[in-house]
Amino acid sequence: MNTALRETDWLLKDAVVTEAVQLIEQTGPLDDAAAMREATLAKASSTSRITHRANVLGERIGLQAELLRAWHWAPWVGLGLVILVVMAGLSLAGNVVGGSERRINIMVALVSLLGVHLLTLLLWLAGLVLPLTSFNTSLGWLWMALTARVAGGKRGQAPVLLRAATQLLGRARLVPWAFGFVSHCIWALSFAAVLGALLFALAFRSYTLSWETTILEPGFFVNGVKWLGWAPGLLGFPVPDASTVLAPIAGPAEQRDWALWLTGCIVTYGLLPRIFFAVVSALVWQRRKRHLRPDLAQPYYVKLLARLEAMAPASIVDGDPGFVRGQSPVGLGAGETSDKQVLVGFELPEETPWPPAGLPPSIAPVLHVDGSAGQRHAVLATIGRLRPRTLLMACHAASSPDRGTERLLRELLTHCGECRLWLMSGDEAARGRWRRWLGDVGLDRIKACDDLAATLASP
Template sequence: MNTALREPDLLLKDAVLTEAVQLIEQAGPLDDAAAMREAALSRSSPAGRIAHRAALLGQRIGLQAELLRALHWAPWVALALVVVVVMAGLSLAGNVVGGSERRINIMVALVSLLGVHMLTLLLWLAGLVLPLTSFNTSLGWLWMALTARVAGGKRGQAPVLLRAATQLLSGARLVPWAFGFVSHCIWALSFAAVLGAMLFALAFRSYTLSWETTILETGFFVNGVKWLGWAPGMLGFPVPDAATVLAPVANAAEQRAWALWLTGCIVVYGLLPRVFFAIVSALVWQRRKRGLQPDLAQPYYRKLLARFDAMAPARIVDGDPGLVRDQPPVGLKAGDTSDKLILVGFELPQETPWPPAGLPASVAPVLHVDGSAGQRHALLDTIARLRPRTLLMACHAASSPDRGTERLLRELLGHCGECRLWLLSGDEAAHGRWRRWLGDVGLEHVAACDDLEATLRGCA
């Protein structure tokens, strides 16, 4: 996400609010005139202005209040979810060691304790390499969904905040890692509780551990115990040999080996993978969390930036510090001009009516140039041929004067008696900007007014 808001990065809370407002405005723009003005006045980066606008709108429609409630309830929902999963794990452990006959079928116990865990872990790993887009079955997603439900209910803004957070996670490629971190932590706590309950029961009560089958061969169990015990054996857990597996009645030492083998399998294939992947998920989060930013490349944000740019104070562009202005240009002498009064519209917007209504008969001809090189040359040729006594040049006051405007004025002044500017539209600040610019470029003798009659009178 190369074009994300990065100047500086937004806090995650601000980024979620900004993205949530974007999702809400997909159904229709909000009334943001006041928010835009206030955000435009803030001396912050483009990212900060967009976030400021979103914060003001979020305050008005209740987003911030629900986000604060969600942040308040999130740890409590996580704790409740941990309690539920741990209780489920303890229930499984109770089913394994709580039988009245105190007999434990090793393989049934192993599948009961590790089956769902292995299935969900494999699905999570598959989601890292396959183009899977849904992690809605993970404990992490369940935690976020429950938090949104508790914070806002069905009709609040919390579902929008949930979508915004998920969208940010997706943009930063953090969906499996964020949801996975929560899931792995909950599973790790569950296995820790299961191991604690099992070890307590095995330490203070006597159990008979064995395996049973009707259709499988004994070699299956011999090889299974050997293969499953290889990794726990690397950590020092005992692995029953073939004689122990095939023995019809196990002695106390063999029962102890079976119990520790079962414990080692739960540690190696249950607890440790979840702890390992929780650490990996946390590291990936730290590496990619700066990408949790709304993306300026989206049309929605490009439009907002364009609106902020349009609200920025106009400035003089295309300066020419190298232009020599020691001697301001002077017009033709009175005896060298005709009596014509020419009006020229220069780079006016298309919606500007031209020629303007109510012009006196003395103003003729009325010309218009769009600023292209060809039309500029044609204008200069016409003015050089007619040599008017007065040249009125109508300019759009809201536009910024530039080097091209200055050059054209200087060239026109050499072919007429005097040149005056008629500033169309714009406010007093825009008119003042043009007058200051005329003084800055050495054209202070060029009169500039916003009223045609005043311009014709020489702005007296």
């Protein structure tokens, strides 16, 4: 049995539902008899049958319906978070430029506008290299948790779907990238709104930008402005020199440089990093999203695969390349056969009663073949001598037809007028497999029936 996933693309919805069913069954198995039958009859690989079973069970307990509601609410919840963060950013910008004296302390403004952003960004970067297990404080996790709460409430299936999605993300090593993408996008929109409000205020009002201190040396601010202005300077933003920083009263030109330096710092250390890491997160998502699938090496899935394989129809094996498919042997004509009807049991299980009860007296003799070469030759010799009008061959439907079965039928067809199969002790899927096999090997002139009465009554 191969438990490795060979499919390269499990749909995210199917993967979440499959993982959620596994989490639900940790507390006790579900009644999956119907789901297992449907999955077994599906013409797909074993791994796809696991998904099929999970989807059938998920429909019954409402997983897909709740997941659909989550997809519907997710963009609206995200929009609400964006609005909240943007309003917070605008409030900070208003505090920076909204003073009645129209004086801006540039260092306080930088800390106010970039402090929380830089702290959360550093925590996110640390989570990429350190074995951190929780990103529950990120805006991405908040978005997912709020979406689950809005979609399903406390009593629905949303909590287990949330756990399933988180487990899949963790297994694919996508937790920081998925949550980070949402967080970076929200922060980028917030900085865009802050910059718009800041530039509008600085463009149409007159402000005095300066720095103040009680215990720090002036040289600290000279070096701070120089270091912080290095990256914005690469983008063309002006950097006030030491004389401008130390000047007690700055002129209009210097005030303009201060304003653009502050704007450049927000763009360089706030907006651009968030845009960059949002793009990186999206690229990593695209590269790793194929790994968003259940781990079939877990004992739960190993047992499930074994159950599915045990229920799967046996495959047809050992096809005979010696015969041309589509050509059926020509039987004996009406004037070349006797009036006899002969019943042959072929490779029947030992527990099968033989001869079967209720046979009409017209059927004689009743033979049996256990698969040995000697018995095959004996039966062929008997049929060749009797030349029966009708040959009835009883087969165990749950067994698999193979090359030996095909060869025997072809040889028997040349010694009788008509051959019919009685498919014993099998379900409809097994009988259907035999009928398809007869057509595939070119023996479709042989009629296959479910019971002895139908076999005798076949035209």
